[in-house]
Amino acid sequence: MRLSTRIGLAVGLTVPLLVLASGWLLLRLVDHDLHRAEDQHLRTRATAMVPEARSLLRASLNGRPKVADTRERLLFSAALDVGVRMIGPDATFSGGPQPDASVPLPEIATGPVTVRAAGESWRALARPISTPRGSGTLWVFSPNAADQAQLRLVRHRVAVTTLLAVPLSGLLAWGVATGATGPLRRLGRRTAGLDPRTSAARLADQPSGxxxxxxxxxxxxxxxxxxxxxxxxxxxxxxxxxxxxxxxxxxxxxxxxxxxxxxxxxxxxxxxxxxxxxxxxxxxxxxxxxxxxxxxxxxxxxxxxxVEEEAFRTVDVTETADASVADARRRAPDARIDLAAEPGATVHGWEPGLRLLLDNLLANALAHGRDAAGRATVTVGVRRTGDEVVVTVDDQGPGVPAEARARIFERFQRGPASSGSGLGLTLVAQQTALHGGSVTVEDGPSGVGARFVVRLPSTGGPLPAHRDWLIDTVGTNRSQSFPKDAP
CATH class of the missing domain: 1.10.287 (Helix Hairpins)
Incomplete structure (x- = not known):
């Protein structure tokens, strides 16, 4: 079912309910207003008839029938359009529209009450009449027929309005919803032909308003x-x-x-x-x-x-270097490995990758950085310089010739006497690139051996768009994933 049809049906059902609720409230208000006007009329007529009713009661109690007849006619004349019933101790005088004498009347109340009999109803108001010789009750009646007719008319009009509201409101809402959902249908047509599996076409940015x-x-x-x-x-x-x-x-x-x-x-x-x-x-x-x-x-x-960006977090390089040096000392107890690290040298990075970087630099120094006597002396330094952390690994070996420094990070590059995999320094280059840094090889600080320098930005950066360190075309792809200033 279309959205416009759903809206049309929803409005077509909701509006009649609202009309019915409003009609019910209107009927209640009209009924209240009619009763109030009718009650006010009864009070006015009752106030006008009280003197005549008192005179009639006195004449009746004094045994003066002619005077009573005169007073009765005057009472009925004052009643005008309402019914009147004067109930005395020994006689009852009644005239005009009112319930049958057999219909019991309610107790005297302060205000008008409703009396029902034989399918009809009246509004009735009682006034007590007192004289020196006795007392009685004056009842004033007004039929509800006119009020009920007006209520039936209002009820009929509410029903007709409700029946008309169903189709009209539904059609109107459907038309409005059809126009309002036009941009949504156009968006659906624009996206219907998009298939990311077979086409590179994508949804253009076209504001609809x-x-x-x-x-x-x-x-x-x-x-x-x-x-x-x-x-x-x-x-x-x-x-x-x-x-x-x-x-x-x-x-x-x-x-x-x-x-x-x-x-x-x-x-x-x-x-x-x-x-x-x-x-x-x-x-x-x-x-x-x-x-x-x-x-x-x-x-x-x-x-x-x-590796994904979610794996990166704040890493203390000093702590990582300390753990890596401790592990290298256990692996090579005959080597001298010193660590000179500043505390608090943190970067946004991947901790396993940084540990892998340090482990391979140390393994390379222990394997290729021994002096002529076979002794291994390695110094690891960690310091913060501006907005980057610099890691250095120095050895006392033969060093790296200048012409070979550009190739030692390539995959499967091994020295003549190496028994390794040729991937250790490739891993160093890969992890440096993943962290947005650079790695270089220099002569040792005293002119002996080699110094590997890794520079890592403290805040990190986006991961390289292409990571293809296992792909055969090393020379072609390294320029995409390795910093320009790195070998």
């Missing part, structure tokens, strides 16, 4: 925008999943083939000499550890590509 319709159109545009955003995120998630599968298949092939070869050697030569067997088992452990590390790193890259 009706606030509710414009708000509905704005809501539809918001819904379509969110649909597009979710569709884009779903497509990115599918690309990430495909890239994860492709990267995993490509990178796991070598360690799996190596492990297969070593297993074939062990199976084919059960009597392999102990030194050779030990070497093969050591190879297997190394490849197994590399395989696990690679899977973990790929999983973390996928998490970074799919």
């Amino acid at each position: 009706v606030t509710e319709v414009d708000e509905l159109a704005a809501t539809l545009r918001t819904v379509l925008t969110r649909y597009d955003e979710q569709a884009a995120r779903t497509a990115e998630a599918l690309d990430t999943a495909r890239s994860f599968s492709s990267a995993a298949a490509h990178e796991l092939r070598t360690p799996l083939m190596s492990m297969g070869t070593n297993l074939d050697i062990l199976a084919a030569h059960p009597d392999l000499p102990e030194p050779d067997r030990t070497e093969v088992l050591a190879d297997l452990r190394t490849e197994h550890a590399r395989l696990l590390n690679l899977l973990v790193m790929l999983r973390e890259l996928g998490r970074g590509d799919l």
